[in-house]
Amino acid sequence: MTDLARTPQQIGNLVRRARKKRDLSQTQLADQAGVRQETISLIETGNPAARLETILAVLAGLDLEFRIVARRKAGPAESRKSSDGPPSSPCTAACAPQQPTCWPPHQGGKRCYSIPVRG
Structure with missing residues (x-):
């Protein structure tokens, strides 16, 4: 399955859906990605200031790729x-x-x- 995203909000929605599909809390995903829970919240709400390195770490925590x-x-x-x-x-x-x-x-x-x- 492949999802496309063109905005920070769409990336955030995809991250939230993937996290919930895996029955993870924001805190659990943050621990897996090596970031704070607040960072997961900012990404999921489409904060445009999120660093690419951080988004990649979160995607890796969800076993997702960035293409x-x-x-x-x-x-x-x-x-x-x-x-x-x-x-x-x-x-x-x-x-x-x-x-x-x-x-x-x-x-x-x-x-x-x-x-x-x-x-």
Whole structure:
């Protein structure tokens, strides 16, 4: 299972979901990651000041990986605005139904952050 996140808030939501799926408290995850419980709380609430090194330690504590992949460029059929709902692109068909954080789907050739969840 792979989840995509493009904002600190989305990363925080993914971390919270993964932690709860593993029945861990914030304190237990903090102990595994070598950080304070308050740091876990800040990450889960989407604090943009969280250091990449800290996020990587938390992901490792959850047995997750951090990957960077290129976004797919939108074709003519996918040129609608994101407020119009998800276009029918290969990315949307592949991930949006299972991964609501993959919206808007890979537009503009920018990069997105992929956090695979092993379960």
